[in-house]
Amino acid sequence: xxxxxxxxxxxxxxxTHVLTKGQNTTESCMHLYEKGVEAYLDNRYDxxxxxxxxxxxKYRDYTKRLQNCRIKCREDADLSEPLYPVDIDNLLxxxxxxKTTLCVVKCKREHKDTFxxxxxxxxxxxxxxxxxxxxxxxxxxxxxKELQKAASAAFTYLxxxxxxxxxxxxxxxxxxxxxxxxxxxxxxxxxxxxxLYIHGADAYEKKDxxxxxxxxxxxxxxxxxxxxxxxxxxxxPFDQGWYPDFIxxxx
Numbered sequence: 001x002x003x004x005x006x007x008x009x010x011x012x013x014x015x016t017h018v019l020t021k022g023q024n025t026t027e028s029c030m031h032l033y034e035k036g037v038e039a040y041l042d043n044r045y046d047x048x049x050x051x052x053x054x055x056x057x058k059y060r061d062y063t064k065r066l067q068n069c070r071i072k073c074r075e076d077a078d079l080s081e082p083l084y085p086v087d088i089d090n091l092l093x094x095x096x097x098x099k100t101t102l103c104v105v106k107c108k109r110e111h112k113d114t115f116x117x118x119x120x121x122x123x124x125x126x127x128x129x130x131x132x133x134x135x136x137x138x139x140x141x142x143x144x145k146e147l148q149k150a151a152s153a154a155f156t157y158l159x160x161x162x163x164x165x166x167x168x169x170x171x172x173x174x175x176x177x178x179x180x181x182x183x184x185x186x187x188x189x190x191x192x193x194x195x196l197y198i199h200g201a202d203a204y205e206k207k208d209x210x211x212x213x214x215x216x217x218x219x220x221x222x223x224x225x226x227x228x229x230x231x232x233x234x235x236x237p238f239d240q241g242w243y244p245d246f247i248x249x250x251x
Contacts, residue, residue, distance in 0.1 A: 154170045
């Protein structure tokens with residue numbers, strides 16, 4: 001019988017060829033980000049807001065589609081019938097890995113406008129995961145007299161960078177302005193389960209038990225979904241570093 005690792009290596013080689021052939025170097029999220037920076041430097045604050053908001057939304061759409069592809073493909077692979085009834089030399093593991101990968105390739109091809117036309121590299125992903133657009137957005141909101149949004153943008157950045165003294169000072173300044181209600185400041189990147197939990201806690205204080213149960217139950221469901229999406233997001237490529245052998249790297 002052919003060794004399972006040989007089968008996997010052949011299929012992996014084919015998959016890599018398919019992905020490389022289909023990719024496009026256009027990076028719309030980064031392009032919009034750069035246009036936002038340019039507008040900021042030119043003091044075109046309306047354009048600054050439009051470009052950064054569009055960049056953030058484009059990145060959200062990309063990650064959501066990517067997570068859905070990975071989750072669906074993993075579930076389909078887990079539910080599929082194995083080619084061999086006996087797990088010889090970890091064959092079932094490799095079979096599921098290959099099925100999942102082929103499924104993701106197919107899913108990306110079906111949504112090529114998202115994955116190939118607007119390919120996102122690691123640098124772009126890190127930039128958006130680090131909430132860098134909000135470093136500019138809060139200033140553009142402020143200059144455009146959208147003070148509540150400016151405070152929320154500053155707070156959103158601080159969630160990921162709690163020790164940033166400059167941004168802390170900015171938020172403190174916004175809190176002192178008329179038209180800014182600190183009770184209404186929100187994290188633009190917060191997941192649904194956060195607000196469901198907050199609504200549930202508020203209902204608890206008001207002794208609205210029906211609303212407590214409803215919000216807390218929905219919060220738990222949303223949290224478990226967010227955790228699954230987070231795990232799917234982490235299934236992307238990684239730097240294998242000083243020991244690039246495949247098996248030890250995934251162990």
